[in-house]
Amino acid sequence: MPTPALTRIRAAYDLIHRTDRTDIWITLRPRADAEADARDIDDRLAAGAHLPLAGRTLAVKGNIDVEGLPTTAGCPSYAYDPPADAPAVARLKAAGAVVLGSTNMDQFATGLVGTRSPYGAVRSAADPTRVAGGSSSGSAVAVALGIADIALGTDTAGSGRVPAAFNGIVGLKPTRGLVTTDGIVPACASLDCVSVFARTLPEAELALALISTGPAREPAPRTPGPWRIAVPSTEQLGEMDDGWAKAYEAAAARLAAAGAQLGAIDLTPFTDAAAMLYEGAFVAERYTAVGAFIDKATNDLDPIANPTATPTLDPTVAAIIRRARDIPAHQLFADQAGLATLRDQAMAALATTDADALLLPTAPGHPTLDDVAADPIGANARLGRFTNSTNLFDLAAVAVPAGDVDGRPFGVMLVGPAGTDDRLARIAANLTPPTRLAVVGAHLTGQPLNPQLLVLGAMFKATTTTAPAYRLFALRTDPPKPGLVHVGTDNGQSIEAEIWELPPEGLGALTAALPRPMAIGRVELADGTTAPGFLCEPAALDEAEDITEYGGWRAYRNS
Template identity: 75%
Template sequence: MSTSPEGSTTLSRVRAAYARIEAVDRPEIWIDLRARQEVEAQARAIDERLADGDRLPLAGRLFAAKGNIDVAGLPTTAGCPAYAYHPAADAPVVAGLRAAGALLLGTTNLDQFATGLVGTRSPHGAVRNALDPARISGGSSSGSAVAVALGIVDFALGTDTAGSGRVPAALNGIVGLKPTRGLVPTEGVVPACASLDCVTVFARTLPEAEQALAHMTTGAAPALPGRPGGPWRVAVPPPDQLGAMDEGWAQAYGAAVRRLAAAGAEIRSIDLTPFTEAAAMLYEGAFVAERYTAVGSFVDKLIEEGGEGLDPTVAGIIARARDIPAHRLFADQDRLAVLRGRARSELGDADALLLPTAPGHPTLAEVAADPLGANARLGRFTNSTNLFDLAAVAAPAGEVNGLPFGVMLIGPAYTDERLARIAALLQPAARVAVVGAHLTGGPLNPQLLSLGAVLDRTTTTAPVYRLHALRTTPPKPGLEHVGEGGAAIEAEVWRLPAEGLGRLLSSLPRPMTLGSVELADGTSVPGFLCEPGALGEAEDITAYGGWRAYLDAG
């Protein structure tokens, strides 16, 4: 049988996911959850393909898609049942992930027509926060973010026009990647504002998010002149330009700035004014008219028929956009061009702008009392990103009063990878378990050292593995999780920067995979496993107790 990223079969991971869905009891996450039997059948097929030697980089990874993204076999509703249509094919982003072996569980709830940052504007119910059900999850990609945060799926697709792929990440303590517009196709996505929309990805870690994103893009980004290894230049606004924030949030932001400085980043000041002025234009100006272009005629017709299934706040925003005069749009475009120029001048040669992702985390009751005001406040730092054609990464940066606090790094188009490298500096150090050529003194150990890795300890795995000598150059072993009939295998645990783990994952050659390795003390850490298809002709060397003992005996 095949091993997934968790050291188990894809089928067992699917069963665990459905058990988790039942345990968390959050039906508002989903619009359409696929039948368990159907998903299990696909899981068996993936396991069989892996056993036959197929290369499926995302095998065993479970994901969900926001309900405005086409999934063959499920209706696309954009959070409005009356709008539903049945796509003939997957959106390209979904197709790319499935082709790589990822398995989709269903479509997720959202602020209707992707209009909102709160996660409450849906006839399917408000999506409650993953950690505090009395608070909002953030929107519009609410269901996708909470499905990831609750551990149901490994990653999920969202969309981002004004911050919908970042605000829910911050409020639920996960990662949100908003790529440069055009890197990820939007074909098969119900538009909100077609000229600004992006498909995004949520995951619990940066490496997982980046791995998924690699199978969603249209191709390589244009080559940019750059400084691939830093030291990074990070712009930050003065505290008085952040505006009113929740208690403790300004201090948490200051701590994130200091953490980057301690990691070697050069911190410089920036005038945030052009960013916040442009942010206010997204909904208060004429650009909202594009939302009417997308679904306005449908909304008008449904209102005439009684408005059943329409969220009243969303309907009001879209309907009012119908009457915006054309001259106002041209005036706003001119003003935006001026602000964009000022923003680029302020950024100068900085690699990134560091901001809080949101200024606070409202309760469901607070949003219900002031739906427009609460939403506008949440977009203070995110609304301008797509208007300025920038890339962004949202990442966890600690807690305030027991709830997640998140920041985002914003940079010029096509600096997506650079932003992720800087964001990784904010994350805790990662650990990785090695059992073969990466061991101290081994031929691949310099690869770990080059990533800044430091030996944590020498130990053994739990007695649930078998070790095989692979026919590779250089020689290396394959670790297989078998459960009963396994043995303890010598292992080393190395500590390395979180960004180093991501680079290690992206450079793994076939047949190696990165999965969860159980250690003798009962803990689990990421480590190297092997595709089952490569073990057929490999010698079982488990009896030696480890790779070094096997080499010494030879």
């Protein structure tokens, strides 16, 4: 019988096969290699080893060294074979995590969209017509789909937070220097941070604690009392997608309901600094990192001099970095002085409210793939409005899910002074609302698997029906359970469903333990909303009985 870590790894590779999301990966490790690692972990556990991440699956952004995999930074012609794991990877592996592969990204970590890659654009886990967010796009989607338990990204301008928001997961951007950036292809070396993705806050915190190597920079102790949260007005947030301002206000209201004191803040120095990251001279550091390579690669691709060359540079990324070559030194010094002034103003604004943290939307909206294709520079720049200033100001941040808008994830972030990583996580724990779950079968009230929901802290909310777009099948499983399949309104009917609410970590645990042929996906409800719910792989229906005419699992069982 397979042992625990081996079971988890086999389930991950099965899920990789079923989801068929090749856009996530640059290099996927051979299944046999990952299974060998899992067997070794199970042997070590049996021998008494302490492995806090035993059998957890790990995805690693393509600009972070993993021994045995090429480091590409999203550019095939840049690839090299690293002699060792980056320290952050090595520490997670030592704790029992198993690397699945190297993930797709915006080339050279230059972008917040996840489409600037010769390996293909990465699509959102929640809506395939929309971007996954970048540059750590593949890592975020691997976690959101339940393939990876944790993933490593990098965050210079928001790359560890924007993808988290777009895919409904947690993204931690630690204090600069808390995690070493050794073994990582730099974007802007003075600003880069290793970031962590997970489906729950405790999982992300555990991973961050394991990879932290820098000295603690705890700020001065605060006066005991309720959390003090700086909240800009929605007018200062500027133009956002429909419904996003309301979702942000609801997140602030949840903090207030949890006992936090909200105080107004002038956001101007934060947004002014954000604009400087790409519009000013700081982008020159990107040229320092990879500019010589891009210049040479550009010359090598001259169609006249080398007609057989294969393009591997993303044109938008190459243009951004090449332009940085000609920025004069005096502009950098002027921008550094301007940034220092803005940072003083920002810290003064936080001090005025005596704030423990600043609450912001992670991004102002979620663009489609077509939006980015039509305006690659403008769409990307918009996404950094709230995230770009964090590392420029030497701040810490945590991005967490905060509900949804029109069925797609909405996220917020808490930003605070360097060294307040733990504090931000404690505040963020009050932000994530319960997750709705649509139940149609063996997890219904009174059915055999309902206790699984109760153990996870789930609460019954309502009985309803699905939209008239589904068919229900009796599967040959033990215990008996149905398979719900979306077939469209021409052939479907409404099926009885219950709505339950459970903590986000409860949904993650349920998803991780879900046996085939069941899967978690979006279920359309009669009121026009959607919720995660139990669906079924179509291949399992070959010998199943169509029981749609009964209108639900309970009616079928009672018959």
